[in-house]
Amino acid sequence: MKLFTALFFISVACITVYALPTDPYPFSSEKETKRFVTLTQEIRCVVCQNQNISSSNAPLATDLREKVYRMIVEKKSDAEIKTYLVKRYGEFILFEPPFNSLTLLLWLFPFIGLLAALFFVYRFAIARHTPSLL
Amino acid sequence: MTRYFFIKKFSPLFFLFVLFFLLWRSLFYAHTHELPSALIGEPLPHFQLKTLYAPHSFLTPTVFHGQVSLLNVWATWCQACSQEQEMLMKISQDYHIPIYGIDYKDNADAAKKWLQDYGNPYISIGSDPSGDTAIDLGVYGTPETFIISPHGKIIYRHVGVIDQHTWDHVLYPLIQQYRDTQ
Numbered sequence: 001m002k003l004f005t006a007l008f009f010i011s012v013a014c015i016t017v018y019a020l021p022t023d024p025y026p027f028s029s030e031k032e033t034k035r036f037v038t039l040t041q042e043i044r045c046v047v048c049q050n051q052n053i054s055s056s057n058a059p060l061a062t063d064l065r066e067k068v069y070r071m072i073v074e075k076k077s078d079a080e081i082k083t084y085l086v087k088r089y090g091e092f093i094l095f096e097p098p099f100n101s102l103t104l105l106l107w108l109f110p111f112i113g114l115l116a117a118l119f120f121v122y123r124f125a126i127a128r129h130t131p132s133l134l
Numbered sequence: 135m136t137r138y139f140f141i142k143k144f145s146p147l148f149f150l151f152v153l154f155f156l157l158w159r160s161l162f163y164a165h166t167h168e169l170p171s172a173l174i175g176e177p178l179p180h181f182q183l184k185t186l187y188a189p190h191s192f193l194t195p196t197v198f199h200g201q202v203s204l205l206n207v208w209a210t211w212c213q214a215c216s217q218e219q220e221m222l223m224k225i226s227q228d229y230h231i232p233i234y235g236i237d238y239k240d241n242a243d244a245a246k247k248w249l250q251d252y253g254n255p256y257i258s259i260g261s262d263p264s265g266d267t268a269i270d271l272g273v274y275g276t277p278e279t280f281i282i283s284p285h286g287k288i289i290y291r292h293v294g295v296i297d298q299h300t301w302d303h304v305l306y307p308l309i310q311q312y313r314d315t316q
Contacts, residue, residue, distance in 0.1 A: 046169060046274040059239065060274055063265045088272030090170040 025069045032072050039068055039078060043085060044093050052095065171272050171291045178205075178286055181267040183260025186237055186245055193234065193260030198282040202289075202312040203232040205280040206256070207268060209240050210248040212276040218295040219252040225301065226255035231309060235259040238268050238276055281305065283312055 027033045040054035045061040053061040053068070064085075071081045085093050097103045173179075178195040185191050198205070206222060208215040226233050235256040237245045242261060249259075262268055271280070274293075281290040290308055292300065 059265075063269055067266075067269055087172045088269070089274065090172065092169055 025065070027072070035078060036069060036072055039072075039081060040065055042095050043068070044095055046089055046093060169272075169274065169293075171288075173272055173288050174291065176288055178280075178282065178288060179267075179270040181260070181262075181270060183236065183262055183267060186242060186259040186261050193236075193258050195286055197234065197258065198286045199284065201232060201284055202309050203234060203282050205234050205236065205282055207236045207238050207271070207273050207276055207278045207280075209238045209276050210244045211240070212238075214295050215277045216248075216252050218277050219255070221296050221298065221301065222255040223253045225296075229306065232257050236267060236271075237261045238273065239263060239265045279305075281308055281312075 025033075025036060027036065037054070041052050043053045043064065045051045045053045045056035045058055045064070047058045047060050048056050051058075051061070053064045068081060071084070076084075082094060091097060097106060099107055178198065180195060181193075183193045185193050204225070208218075222233060225231050233255050235258070237259055240261065240263065245259075245261070260267070271278075272291075277295060279292045279296055280288050281292075283289050289312065290305070292305060296305060
């Protein structure tokens, strides 16, 4: 009996299971793989709006990943892929909004805020060093 | 001096008020789920979909030429689509607007059964099992309905169920405009 038990464990130990990760998006070059990773992280999943299509499990995100993959394989440039998607889903699909008249305030606001903060700090410092105005 | 004091005292309150106004606006009036389509005014992107009832013929953008029509993207797994079907039946029967359908990521048998249950207002239905054509059209949530001009251009895109109210106030007036100019 002991022998059987031993044999059993030895045979179990001999079985090795290989779970090779199969890449669902095989590219011909490292550069293309990198582009795919970057692009899918920059594209918003329009169904689950605060996730990118790289991390989302939504069916539409899967389809869009597939689409981006095929466009990269077809040697389309990043700009072409983005233009294609923006045309269909609007600029909202890109996490980083482009700089235009609509988004002017959005892009410039941090700088305006910083200038305002500096101005107030300056004013505050002056007020402390000079006798009260009142 | 008093004026300066007044500004100094009330400006934080003013800023707070502006902030509250902006937050209130984006909370109740922002349409974050309505994405604009840049395809408005453009011809339909090319597609060639096998039709549901005759797999050897195809639904292509050429069928839309000559009259103003609707292109409705639906699926059997889409709850809202079954609610919309009654309105679509009404549109085809009472308003005599031709409706074409795209069956989005679906199974043909399930689709046929579904059409028996809920009604079939479509002149022709193209099957899009991969969802490729839907991506080309910028579809992100079914049901979606496009108004197609007699020249095959996209006039309008409606996301969600068409009810009597949106039909009367948004879609039908647009369609009538194009019917008059025909």
